[in-house]
Amino acid sequence: MTDIIEIKKKLPTQIAVLGGGSWATAIIKILSENNVKIKWWLRRKTDVDFIKKYNHNPSYLTDAPLNPRKVKAYHKMNDALNGVEYIILAVPAAFVPDALKNLNRRHFQDKRVVSAIKGMIPNENLLVTDWIEKEFGVPQTNLCVIAGPCHAEEVALEKQSYLTIASPSKACAEDFASLLNCRYLQAHAILDLYGVEYCAVIKNIIALACGITHGLGYGDNFQAVMVSNAMQEIHRFLDAVYPETKRDLHSSGYLGDLLVTAYSQFSRNRTFGNMIGRGYSVKSAQMEMNMVAEGYYAVKSIHQINERYGVEMPIIKAVYNILYEKAAPTSEIGILKDYLK
Numbered sequence: 001m002t003d004i005i006e007i008k009k010k011l012p013t014q015i016a017v018l019g020g021g022s023w024a025t026a027i028i029k030i031l032s033e034n035n036v037k038i039k040w041w042l043r044r045k046t047d048v049d050f051i052k053k054y055n056h057n058p059s060y061l062t063d064a065p066l067n068p069r070k071v072k073a074y075h076k077m078n079d080a081l082n083g084v085e086y087i088i089l090a091v092p093a094a095f096v097p098d099a100l101k102n103l104n105r106r107h108f109q110d111k112r113v114v115s116a117i118k119g120m121i122p123n124e125n126l127l128v129t130d131w132i133e134k135e136f137g138v139p140q141t142n143l144c145v146i147a148g149p150c151h152a153e154e155v156a157l158e159k160q161s162y163l164t165i166a167s168p169s170k171a172c173a174e175d176f177a178s179l180l181n182c183r184y185l186q187a188h189a190i191l192d193l194y195g196v197e198y199c200a201v202i203k204n205i206i207a208l209a210c211g212i213t214h215g216l217g218y219g220d221n222f223q224a225v226m227v228s229n230a231m232q233e234i235h236r237f238l239d240a241v242y243p244e245t246k247r248d249l250h251s252s253g254y255l256g257d258l259l260v261t262a263y264s265q266f267s268r269n270r271t272f273g274n275m276i277g278r279g280y281s282v283k284s285a286q287m288e289m290n291m292v293a294e295g296y297y298a299v300k301s302i303h304q305i306n307e308r309y310g311v312e313m314p315i316i317k318a319v320y321n322i323l324y325e326k327a328a329p330t331s332e333i334g335i336l337k338d339y340l341k
């Protein structure tokens with residue numbers, strides 16, 4: 001009996017990763033450092049074939065080698081989900097309903113679901129974990145999110161990084177965090193699922209705002225004040241929507257996540273905002289970027305959710321007006337200037 005338990009302990013954990021972008025690729029690289037088997041679903045058959053042949057993602061983090069003993073690529077999602085303990089979602093939020101449209105509750109039964117997504121499901125204005133619970137009946141105790149200041153590009157370079165794994169279930173968060181710890185990454189578990197998830201969504205909008213102001217010619221002095229004000233904005237919103245007395249917004253899962261995205265050269269949200277500040281239209285900025293800036297979709301959801309709560313969120317309002325109401329960036333940021341202190 002003891003022998004059987006020991007053998008079971010040594011069996012690799014089977015994990016499905018859904019999504020073929022930079023973050024999915026980075027997460028697979030991290031997980032491959034541990035005792036796991038990864039079944040990786042990508043939407044393009046040509047990408048699946050390329051990975052099988054060359055053990056690299058042809059389109060994102062193309063230099064990161066993939067370990068073929070641990071990683072198998074699939075084009076059929078059903079095959080990728082077969083027999084796994086964890087399902088990691090790494091498709092940008094706006095595409096999640098379409099990507100999962102052929103799945104049902106059975107596919108999620110008795111599995112832990114990890115959202116690596118920092119965005120909202122548009123139209124429904126739901127956090128990804130809320131949507132998964134609603135659509136597939138996954139209990140909250142089997143849900144967690146990956147957050148924290150971590151860009152895929154730095155993971156690919158094995159630069160020391162940290163992640164925060166949040167779940168209302170301590171076991172779920174700790175078990176998953178233990179699968180990520182490796183020589184260049186530390187993951188820690190916390191219990192504030194919604195707080196972390198909302199903060200990760202809103203910080204993308206703030207990074208977009210930082211890009212807009214940079215594009216308009218504002219400097220570091222202005223950005224520092226805006227980021228400080230943004231943290232207060234996040235604080236007010238979370239207190240209204242999901243109050244939690246033990247939440248420490250200064251920790252890296254919240255403030256750290258905001259800082260890295262607001263300041264990093266790798267941030268898609270900041271890059272997208274910068275183009276808007278420099279005079280690109282939303283359409284042309286999207287076409288030029290070829291990667292997804294979640295903040296573009298998220299600002300609409302947060303703006304609409306906040307219509308119910310009425311929290312003072314001048315930065316969110318300015319970004320919403322610029323992206324969805326065709327307001328001129330110069331005048332919106334001009335108005336914002338008077339709010340900030």
Ligand SMILES: NC(=O)C1=CN([C@@H]2O[C@H](COP(=O)(O)OP(=O)(O)OC[C@H]3O[C@@H](n4cnc5c(N)ncnc54)[C@H](OP(=O)(O)O)[C@@H]3O)[C@@H](O)[C@H]2O)C=CC1
Nearest residue numbers: 020021022023024090092095099117118151152291292294
């Ligand atoms: N990149 C990062 O450093 C981090 C990203 N995140 C989050 O991870 C999530 C995924 O982002 P990321 O990997 O960076 O995105 P990328 O922009 O790198 O890649 C986008 C991915 O989405 C796929 N996609 C596009 N349209 C669809 C669709 N209709 N159905 C299914 N898949 C589609 C693309 O496929 P194709 O190539 O075939 O077009 C591609 O695989 C986001 O929520 C992001 O905020 C979180 C932390 C860090």
Ligand SMILES: O=C(CO)COP(=O)(O)O
Nearest residue numbers: 149150151266267268269
């Ligand atoms: O969330 C991220 C890093 O923590 C990625 O941010 P961007 O999507 O702006 O690149």
